[in-house]
Amino acid sequence: MNIKYKINSDFKNILPVTLEIFQKLKSKGIKEDVLFDIRLCLEEAVVNAIKHGNKENRKKQVLINVGLVKNAIKITVKDQGKGFDYKYVASPVKGKNIKKPSGRGIFLIKKLMDTVQFSDGGSAIKMIKSF
Amino acid sequence: MNITEEKKDGITICNISGEININTSPQLRKSFESFVESKATKIIVDFSQVSYIDSSGLATFIELLQRLKKIGGTFRICSMSQKVKNIFEVTKLHKLFEIFDTREEAFGNFL
Numbered sequence: 001m002n003i004k005y006k007i008n009s010d011f012k013n014i015l016p017v018t019l020e021i022f023q024k025l026k027s028k029g030i031k032e033d034v035l036f037d038i039r040l041c042l043e044e045a046v047v048n049a050i051k052h053g054n055k056e057n058r059k060k061q062v063l064i065n066v067g068l069v070k071n072a073i074k075i076t077v078k079d080q081g082k083g084f085d086y087k088y089v090a091s092p093v094k095g096k097n098i099k100k101p102s103g104r105g106i107f108l109i110k111k112l113m114d115t116v117q118f119s120d121g122g123s124a125i126k127m128i129k130s131f
Numbered sequence: 132m133n134i135t136e137e138k139k140d141g142i143t144i145c146n147i148s149g150e151i152n153i154n155t156s157p158q159l160r161k162s163f164e165s166f167v168e169s170k171a172t173k174i175i176v177d178f179s180q181v182s183y184i185d186s187s188g189l190a191t192f193i194e195l196l197q198r199l200k201k202i203g204g205t206f207r208i209c210s211m212s213q214k215v216k217n218i219f220e221v222t223k224l225h226k227l228f229e230i231f232d233t234r235e236e237a238f239g240n241f242l
Contacts, residue, residue, distance in 0.1 A: 011153050036183070036214045043185055047153055093223040099197070101190035104222050108186060111221045 001028065001068035006061050007046075009054040009079075014046050021066050028068060034131045037112040038073055042066075044105040045077040045125050053079030053123055072114075072130045083121030134162045142241060143171040144234075148180030151188030159188070163195040172204030175237045179210035184218055192228065205229070209237035 003021060007013040022039050026032075046062055054060035065076040092103045110116050115128040132149035143166060151159060166174055176192075192208075199205055209231040211219070219225045231237040 015152070015154060033214065040183075040185055040218070043152065047185075047187070098223060098227055099193065101193040102186075104186040104189055108218070108221065 001066075003064075003066045005064040007064070008058050009050040009056055009060050009062060010058050011047070011050060014043055014050075017064065018043050018046070021064075025066075025068070025073065030073075030131055034129065038075070038129055041109045041113050041127055041129075042075055042077070044109055045075070045127065048105050048125075049077050049079035049081075052084065053081030055081065072128055075127045075129075076124060077127075078120065078124040081123050083123040086118040086122040132158060134159065136162075140238075142173045142175055142238065144175045144177060146177045146180065150183040151181060151191070152183060152185050153187045156187040156191045159191050160194065163191065163198070166195075167198045167202065167204075170202060170204075172199065172202060173241055174199070174204070174206035175234065175241070176206055176208045177210055177234055178208055178212070178215060179234075181215055182212070184215050189218070189222060189224060193224075196228065207231060207237040207241060209234045 001024070003024065005017050007017055018039055021042065022035055025035055025038065046064065049062040050056060054062065060080040063078040067074040089106050090097055090103060092098065092100065092107050097103065109127060113127040113129050117126045118124065119126065132147065132151060132155035135146045137144045137146070145162065147159070149155070195206060207229040210233060211230065219228065219230065
């Protein structure tokens with residue numbers, strides 16, 4: 001299974017796509033617990049792509065690629081922004097950061113997925129989850 | 132997402148059902164604003180019907196806690212599913228919020 005989506009940078013476009021992917025993965029027999037984590041990480045990545053990557057410019061697009069290989073799901077999310085310094089992302093669980101409302105998206109992705117890799121200067125993220 | 136409100140013994144109980152995500156968080160924030168405006172200082176948020184929460188939802192609860200503390204209030208969360216609870220634990224927010232297994236326990240010494 002390999003699915004590709006291209007959406008404009010509007011938060012309203014996220015859910016229809018992620019729910020469709022969720023249903024397709026569910027039909028492959030993947031457990032709900034695993035799907036919960038995958039869906040959350042996919043949505044966090046797309047939100048980041050729209051918000052921080054494409055700066056909510058609706059003319060810019062987000063590319064989503066979901067591949068199912070044996071016992072692993074590979075997801076790539078790419079935006080049309082300038083990227084970011086992915087080597088330095090403040091931990092939301094350290095010190096006073098715990099009280100900050102924002103900054104948990106990438107942290108959640110790193111915690112819930114097995115492998116996370118950034119490329120293209122941070123404008124693309126690849127996530128792998130085994131099940 | 133649907134939000135209903137009830138009051139019991141001076142405590143505001145906020146029942147949330149459905150998903151707390153990037154699209155529904157603004158609605159949740161509005162409800163919380165009304166709690167703060169009405170000076171509700173003791174709130175229990177019942178999560179028993181919450182099936183999903185993302186980082187925008189977590190952010191909304193942190194904002195509520197900060198606003199309530201400014202007026203001398205606080206809130207408790209109860210009845211989370213294991214998956215939703217896991218998100219709070221992974222992000223260590225279970226240390227920031229008062230989380231209870233049941234509504235009865237949340238009422239406990241809150242009265």
